[in-house]
Amino acid sequence: MELNDNTDYQRCYACGQNNPYGLQMLFRLDGDTIVSDFQPREEHQGFPGIIHGGIIATIFDEALNRTSMLADQPAWSMTGRLEVRYRRYVPYGPLLRVRSRLTTQRGRMLQAHATLTYADDENMLLAEGQGSFMGLKQEQLDEVMKDYPRMRAFFENQA
DSSP states (O other): OOOSOOSSOOOOTTTOTTOTTSOOOOOEEETTEEEEEEOOOGGGBSSTTBBOHHHHHHHHHHHHHHGGGGSSSOOOEEEEEEEEEEOSOOBSSSOEEEEEEEEEEETTEEEEEEEEEETTEEEEEEEEEEEEEEEOOHHHHHHHTTTOHHHHHHHHHHO
16 A cells, blocks of 8 residues: 555645645554654744644644545545644654554544654654544546546555
């Protein structure tokens, strides 16, 4: 299972490797979790030395969404609900790790939970996220991917 887009699109703000303004997250499977290490940059700060909460929400949205690939019937999904619990401020500088896990499946509806920690100390909980995601129907994928055939093929090969 490939968790990272390697197509001609790659413009997603969270995971697009061709988006110079984005987070450029890369994902890997670790047991039954999806993991991404993220190196904050200076422009991700809100208050001085602290990563903006919207960046943290974006990290969770992308990592939680990836758990749809762990479902009984893998399908790319879109966010229906996202909740973030900020446990402490997230400092600019250290390498961070987001770890997400699929918790519930009901038809095309999935729920997942994730944690944000330091990459070198997963016991230091910085934030938690949870959300609900809806698997995309074939006609929805057709519409969204119509101008990107290589991306369409990538999505079809994952499901």
